[in-house]
Amino acid sequence: MKNRYARQELFLGEKSQSKIQNxxxxxxxxxxxxxxSAEMLTRAGVGELTIVDRDYVEWSNLQRQQLYSxxxxxxxxxxxxAAKNRLQQINSEITIHSLVSxxxxxxxxxxxxxxxxxxxxxxxxxxxLIANDAAVKHxxxxxxxxxxxxxxxxxxVIPEKTPCLHCLLNHLPVDNxxxxxxxxxxxxxxxxxxxxxxxxxxxxxxxPVKPLLKSTDVWKDxxxxxxVTRLKNEHCPTCGNEQTFPYLQYKNQTKSExxxxxxxxxxxxxxxxxxxxxxxxxxLKGMVTKPILNPFLLSCGFEDYRVVFxxxxxxxxxxxxxxxxxxxxxxxxxxxxxx
Amino acid sequence: xxxxxxxxxVEIPEEVNSVExxxxxxxxxxxxxxxxxxxxxxxxxxxxxxxxxxxxxxxxIHFVGGG
Numbered sequence: 001m002k003n004r005y006a007r008q009e010l011f012l013g014e015k016s017q018s019k020i021q022n023x024x025x026x027x028x029x030x031x032x033x034x035x036x037s038a039e040m041l042t043r044a045g046v047g048e049l050t051i052v053d054r055d056y057v058e059w060s061n062l063q064r065q066q067l068y069s070x071x072x073x074x075x076x077x078x079x080x081x082a083a084k085n086r087l088q089q090i091n092s093e094i095t096i097h098s099l100v101s102x103x104x105x106x107x108x109x110x111x112x113x114x115x116x117x118x119x120x121x122x123x124x125x126x127x128x129l130i131a132n133d134a135a136v137k138h139x140x141x142x143x144x145x146x147x148x149x150x151x152x153x154x155x156x157v158i159p160e161k162t163p164c165l166h167c168l169l170n171h172l173p174v175d176n177x178x179x180x181x182x183x184x185x186x187x188x189x190x191x192x193x194x195x196x197x198x199x200x201x202x203x204x205x206x207x208p209v210k211p212l213l214k215s216t217d218v219w220k221d222x223x224x225x226x227x228v229t230r231l232k233n234e235h236c237p238t239c240g241n242e243q244t245f246p247y248l249q250y251k252n253q254t255k256s257e258x259x260x261x262x263x264x265x266x267x268x269x270x271x272x273x274x275x276x277x278x279x280x281x282x283x284l285k286g287m288v289t290k291p292i293l294n295p296f297l298l299s300c301g302f303e304d305y306r307v308v309f310x311x312x313x314x315x316x317x318x319x320x321x322x323x324x325x326x327x328x329x330x331x332x333x334x335x336x337x338x339x
Numbered sequence: 340x341x342x343x344x345x346x347x348x349v350e351i352p353e354e355v356n357s358v359e360x361x362x363x364x365x366x367x368x369x370x371x372x373x374x375x376x377x378x379x380x381x382x383x384x385x386x387x388x389x390x391x392x393x394x395x396x397x398x399x400i401h402f403v404g405g406g
Contacts, residue, residue, distance in 0.1 A: 033406040123406045148405035169371055169402060170383075184405060192406075213373055215345075215400040224345040224398045226375045 004091075005045050016205035017045070023204045024048035026115040028103055028131050030079040031055070032184065033145050034121030035067040036193035037200075041119075042087045044201065048095045049087070052111060053079040054102040054324050064186035102324050103127055105248040108134045117200050118142045121193075124331065125169065126247075126254065126270060132157060132165035133247040136239045141203050145196040149182050150219030152192035155212070155228070156199045162211040163232035164239040166247075188218045256323040259316065265326035269313040275337060277311050283336045307333055340393040351391075359386040361397070372401040 003009070009017040025046050027034050030053035041049055057065075057072040057079055065079075072082040080098035087096055099111065103122070108130055112118055118135050120143055122128050128144060135142035135157060142157040144165055157164050195214065202209055214225045237244045246252050247270075255268045277298050281291060289301035299308045306318040307329065315333070317326040341350055355364045358381050362368045374381045375398040381389045391397070 029406060031406060121406055124404050125402075146403050146406045148403040151403060153400060153402060168373065213400050222345045222347065224400050226373050226380065226398050226400055227378075228373060228380065230380045231373070 008044060012201070012205055016201075019206065020201065020204050021045050021047050023116045024050070024114060025117045025119060025200060025204075026050040026052065026112055027119045027121050028052055028108075028127065029121035029123065030067070030083045031061070031121060031123055032064045032186070032189040033147065033193050033196070034079075034119075035065045035083065036189055037119050037121060037145075037197050038083055038087060039067060039090065040193065040197040041200065042091045042094060042096075044197075045091065046094060046204075048097070048115075050097040050099065050111070050115065051080050051083050051087075052099040052101055052103055053083070054100065055079050055328065057082050064184065064189050066186075102327065103130065105130045105133070105253050106250065109138065109248065112138060112140060115140060117203055119196055119200060120144045120146070128165060129169070130247040133238050133245040135159060136164050137243070137245050137248070141209075143196045143199050143203075145192045147188045147192045148184055150185055150188050151215065151217045152188045153213065153215045154192055154195045154199070155214070156203070156209045158203075158209060158211075159239065163228055164236065166238040167231050167233040167236045168213065168228060185219070188216070191216050191218055254327070256327055258321050258323065262318070263321055264316050264318040265320060265323055267315045267317065267326060267330045273313055275309070275311050275313055277309070280309070280337045287336060302333055303329065305329055309333070340391070342391060342394065343396045345398055356391050357387060358389045358391065361391060362386065362399070365399070367399065367401050370401040372399055374399050 005017055023046055025041055027038050030038065030051050038049065038051060056076045057068045059073045061068055062073060067083045067086045078100040080100045084096045084098040112134050118131055118140055120128055120131060132142055136159045139159045144155045144157060146153055199209055211227055211229050212225045213228045216223050234240045237246050252270045254270045257266050259266055277293060281293050281298050284300065291298065291300040297308055297310045304319060308316045315330055317329050320326055340353060341348055351364060355361055358374055362372065377396050
């Protein structure tokens with residue numbers, strides 16, 4: 001018998017296997033977590049898989065982003081495209097859609113429509129909260145996962161049952177610890193992704209999922225889990241009594257615009273935060289060239305670009321007309337700021 | 340005093356006797372975290388008042404951005 005799913009079906013049962021094969025899953029992000037989850041879901045035979053990512057493959061990805069090869073890095077292939085290529089080699093019987101796109105509050109609803117589960121494989125809180133808003137609004141389970149260094153967390157948001165990510169986080173945190181500042185090892189990626197995929201398989205099979213926030217530190221050998229039912233907040237603007245879905249609103253988007261005729265892009269963040277520029281300057285030491293600081297802004301060379309950063313978080317990235325490039329430079333730059 | 344933190348027995352200084360001080364002790368004060376003591380979640384506004392006692396089972400999960 002030519003049944004590639006035989007072992008899985010033996011465990012899950014014929015009914016669940018058929019549900020999985022008729023299901024549709026969307027991955028927001030195709031970095032480390034996304035690579036790992038997407039491969040498991042592809043092998044498991046999820047009927048349709050949509051992969052959204054804005055980035056391209058780089059050498060520093062190869063240590064943990066298991067779908068990509070040296071050739072992908074050499075060709076700077078968009079991750080969504082490289083992922084699809086590899087995944088179709090693994091399983092040609094499923095349908096894979098790849099979207100090379102920046103996910104934001106104004107396009108996410110169109111992307112997630114018709115999917116049964118949303119898998120969080122993003123690398124920042126803002127996109128997570130955007131996905132969380134869209135998931136709750138459309139009643140689609142959202143499987144949160146994140147990791148850095150040797151530590152990771154997971155939580156399954158089941159609309160109308162569990163608290164949502166917004167209940168847990170309360171507000172948009174400033175993220176000052178990321179893979180690019182403190183690093184990451186692949187075992188924690190695999191643990192987080194494996195936990196997320198287990199939740200996906202359970203949800204697709206119709207099994208209940210517990211409202212457990214889980215964390216693991218694979219290096220320190222620590223584990224924790226907390227039943228977060230009590231954190232469901234009736235005043236939550238995403239899942240409470242008066243839902244406004246703030247992260248899907250135009251006024252709360254990080255906005256980028258190409259500055260006419262200047263080979264530069266302006267980024268305006270969603271947060272209303274005041275940055276202490278001299279502290280920021282201090283943290284950037286060694287990372288930037290020709291820094292200039294005045295009471296209103298700091299300006300410096302960063303990677304191949306010139307960044308002019310204002311104290312309200314607005315920035316102009318000189319040296320590109322590409323909004324996606326500018327946003328990723330902006331995100332990388334901001335990682336050096338800490339509270 | 341001794342508490343059980345994320346499943347492990349740890350010794351913390353006597354003066355670390357509230358949730359707020361415990362988070363500071365582990366440099367987690369500026370992070371978003373969920374804290375549970377003896378299976379009860381402690382709400383943020385109670386971090387200052389909520390006392391820690393010898394033998395408490397404490398779980399702390401903080402959020403990170405990467406992926």
